[in-house]
Amino acid sequence: MQEYYYELVVKVSSHKELFADFLHDTIPVGFEESESGFIVRSEDELDTIMWGLEQFCEALQKAIGEVIELECIQQKLPNSDWVELYQKSITPLAIDKFYIHPTWDEENPDLINIAIDPALAFGTGHHPTTASSLKAISKYVKEGDSVIDVGCGSGILGIGAMKLNAVVEACDTDPVSVENSIVNAKLNNLKFTKIWEGSCSLSSAKYDIVVANIVADVLTFIAKDLKNALKDNGILILSGILDKYESKVLGFYKDCEIIERIAVDEWVTLILKRK
Numbered sequence: 001m002q003e004y005y006y007e008l009v010v011k012v013s014s015h016k017e018l019f020a021d022f023l024h025d026t027i028p029v030g031f032e033e034s035e036s037g038f039i040v041r042s043e044d045e046l047d048t049i050m051w052g053l054e055q056f057c058e059a060l061q062k063a064i065g066e067v068i069e070l071e072c073i074q075q076k077l078p079n080s081d082w083v084e085l086y087q088k089s090i091t092p093l094a095i096d097k098f099y100i101h102p103t104w105d106e107e108n109p110d111l112i113n114i115a116i117d118p119a120l121a122f123g124t125g126h127h128p129t130t131a132s133s134l135k136a137i138s139k140y141v142k143e144g145d146s147v148i149d150v151g152c153g154s155g156i157l158g159i160g161a162m163k164l165n166a167v168v169e170a171c172d173t174d175p176v177s178v179e180n181s182i183v184n185a186k187l188n189n190l191k192f193t194k195i196w197e198g199s200c201s202l203s204s205a206k207y208d209i210v211v212a213n214i215v216a217d218v219l220t221f222i223a224k225d226l227k228n229a230l231k232d233n234g235i236l237i238l239s240g241i242l243d244k245y246e247s248k249v250l251g252f253y254k255d256c257e258i259i260e261r262i263a264v265d266e267w268v269t270l271i272l273k274r275k
Ligand SMILES: C[S@@+](CC[C@H](N)C(=O)[O-])C[C@H]1O[C@@H](n2cnc3c(N)ncnc32)[C@H](O)[C@@H]1O
Pocket: 025, 121, 122, 123, 124, 125, 129, 130, 133, 150, 151, 152, 153, 154, 155, 156, 157, 171, 172, 173, 174, 177, 198, 199, 200, 213, 214, 215, 218, 222, 240
């Protein structure tokens, strides 16, 4: 552990959700929402993220013709092991058939346990997009199904599917997430059949279930690849969609019908089938 870590305090005057999308998609470390913005922490300097936020803000102002005040303050602080502090803040939770718990907490004898030790990859089950994806997995994944978890983060969704006896592959563009998914699968005595760094376009296989909890923009960019990965009667679980982008995302999935829509707070999860 290093002696110091860096904390970037970001304040934005408006459109906080667009900045959240940007951070969600660009930074491999987690960030925390504060009342007027975000806090990003890392053992490395955060100059690149600060620069990216400034560029994004400039582009956004031009695109929408509004002035947005952005303030980024980076500070170097003594390292009290923030990962450990973050880990301690994670409590177990039940989502339908599943019980997600860190390894230092007891299992629940009545549910299907998923052990996840929170680390740098996204996915402890506490975010509504992960929780809704798990609900969909709990309902639609059947024993023996082939599943791909696109944007696996901590691996939680794929691990959930494996716990239901599906055969699961996973991928993520972020190498830290791939590593963390492998570690978390091992914690559950499971193994992804295949897991790779990159997106689903790197596989030509077809799956019974394709699950992707990624931000709306990415779900539009990779819409073709996600649909191509589906077997004829396959089910596509799309999550990570802020409700205001739902119709934009659906515009890229016009050849699919909605079989279920789960909404929690401002987050929407869509369960789709090809028409
Ligand atoms: C919101 S996290 C979801 C993590 C986990 N699946 C969950 O549900 O909690 C989104 C993940 O998608 C990954 N990602 C972003 N764009 C991607 C792409 N085009 N293909 C695959 N993964 C991508 C990110 O690196 C991140 O780990």
